[in-house]
Amino acid sequence: MAEGVVIDTTFWGTRQSGVAALERELTRLRRAQSAHARELGRPIARASVLNLIVYADREEHARRAARSIADLALRHPSRAIVVLADRGARDGTQKRIEMHCRLPIADGARLVCYEQILVRARGDADDRLASAVIPLLVPDLPVFLWWTGTPPLGSRSFGDLLRLTDRLVVDSADFARPEVTLPVIARISDEARGRFGLTDLNWTRLTPWREIATAFFDVPAWRLFLDGVTGVSVGFAVDMDGRDIHPSQALLFVGWLASRLGWRPLEALAPSEAGGLLFAIARPDGARIMVRVRPRFERGLDEGDVSGIRIKATAARQLAEFAVKRQPDPRHQTATVLLDGERRWERTMPLPSPAIVELIGEELSILGSDRTYEAALGALVELA
């Protein structure tokens, strides 16, 4: 009989018999911490500002997520409820839910109240998972649900947890089949009509690319090219074996342009002979735009990350090319503007490649829905 992983109690804290015992233990730990703080002459307040539910189905993912949250405790003091659905323990294991808790101190000098709870489901606990999470939520605080991996869209636990949630955070880079999952997530978020906000860490990674693309067209002389785009090319990183991965980050970029500029799909996405995708979409004036999404082998990049963009446009009988390329280092990007083949502008700037913890940190400061993302996702879904 598979018993699943053994829980490391130095990391996850001692096991508690139920919610009441767990709350008592946290109260005890808090009191001990504030007594300690008083001795040091430092005040401590219980200053949680959010509930963060993290769902993971591997202990190592759960642990990594918990470390990230601990690192964020100063910026986002939270109660983190890490749900570990222990698939390893599925067969034959009696269904049951176990809870552990701890107050990790991120930083010895500053006493931050960050409460870490592990809810571990053993066996197939899909039907009862939420009943263990609901009583652990701190009343009145917003609830973020960070789902690591692919959300099991039809499952009861996903639906139940989503109902509690103000903002769902996923990472489409981790989806096994983004082309299947992204449209369903878009539909769920659409049907929820703003009941919860949706975000995708893969979208957050695009931020510097979107910023620079916006910056191009902030220049009044170049703004008119926006209506005359004729071609878009987006490169994305693949590893050496050129394994087939879904370019969801690159497509989100195209979806974003399409939703901002009113481009409509013309034809289905088609694989290009040179690898990647090649397809046409229509400008509001009906003209065709050729879109190419091409895989590139790049060292030092995560698979799927955008490696460069190129936008071609005509206006006032001039041909313009706006390009952004990642430097080989790959911590910088260079933006170039060519007018009729002539280099008019070039600039190299740092390209942050934020770790998950920073991406999450950014997302946790937003509560409302990210309408730009939802529109980009909508456009992507229409394309696919």
Place this chain on the structure above:
Amino acid sequence: MIFGGSGDLAQRKLIPALYNLALQRLLPATFSIVGTARKPLSHEEYREELHKAVAQYSRTRPLNEEVWRSFAEHLHFVTTSDDAGYEELRRTLEQLDFALGTHANRLFYLATPPPAYKAIVEAIGEHRLRGDTGWARIVVEKPFGHDRASALELNEIVHTVFREDEVFRIDHYLGKETVQNILVMRFSNGIFEPIWNRQYVDHVQITVAETIGVGERAGYYEQAGAMRDIVQNHLLQLLALVSMEPPAAFDDKAVRDEKVKVMRALRRIAGEDLSMNAVRGQYTRGFIEGTPVPGYREEPGVAADSRTDTYVALKLWVDNWRWEGIPFYVRTGKRLPKQSTEIAIQFRAAPHQLFSRDALAGLEPNALVLRIQPDEGISLRFGAKVPVQGIRIRAVNMDFDYGASFMVDAPDAYETLILDALRGDATLFTRHDEVDQQWAFVDPIIKGWASSDSAEGPALYEAGTWGPTEADALIERDGRKWRKA
């Protein structure tokens, strides 16, 4: 004198409370505790049984054996299955008075099932158990009656032997520190009372949520339901404390006068209003903290077609100057996801918003939440800027944690109440006109539900959820939401 001195309440609450009072040296120097019941027990057996009970249920642990030994010397047991038993009880009390030199000051505590109350009170009268010299008081456990008429009848019976100022109707909620804190917070702080009215308050929510099911109390609960078990007493008490006018003094008369006044102002729900303002529910099987639990109708002792309410949600109005037009939404239920009793005052949104809609996406109106149990405390929700560039506003909570601030455990409600009864302070007990008003409010709702034209019965909800969807509709119709308690 504890009638029903061997029962569940005595073992779990009363004797542990008395023991803890002894531990804190709060009991008088000379006292005796006499338990009675119909089934015979020797003094030794009785002490043995209570020793186990206190070891198990006392809030202070482990049991201090030395204190227990001297405490146990004061414990006695008399069997009162017939008149001879009551005669023996009188003799026992007289002997104890004589031996201890106490002046026949007697506190009678009715801790038997309610059907026995009548016979016991009559026996107290007939067998002259009151004694001749000292004071006599009687504590009556809840429920006091099962409707307005039976409460009145019980009252008349009690009044044949005791004056109203000698009657202490207990609602243990009032003995909780945090419940008393409602009054302290409202009336000893300058900042709350000016905004405690229709000008600033949008609405009030009161939640009494239990995770437990009916357990072994089906016999009683089938007759009572959540309406009689919780709403009639605990919930209406909480409502009275948050909504009452400031009393002129913190004494039994002034406080209870104000509570009765506000209960009178509570608009009755009857007839056509019922379906719009009241929802009853019953739990079906589900999960509590990840463990499967049976549905109400599957519980032992519950009828397979029971229509008993295990959940009640109400929309209430207090028709007076202070609260005109401000709804009070209250709910209680068994097998809800979380044990929690709290009162939330939801304030109105700021009249004019300076900030953009996006910046405000995370903002909710101010709320003051009084947490009664567990985790006693107070939290205030307000909007604050998120520490990023630009303005994003988020609701944050400022928490006052009662336990962490005073670093002590609050005394049990029964300790407070027994001590008050011994001292003769009735402030935290329910006066008859109060009980009468509570039933006057509750009766028409129960009658409406029982009447033939509301054939639907309670709405079903899965154990481990926050009640039936009908209850969500009750509040969402007004564009509001239940708090995530």
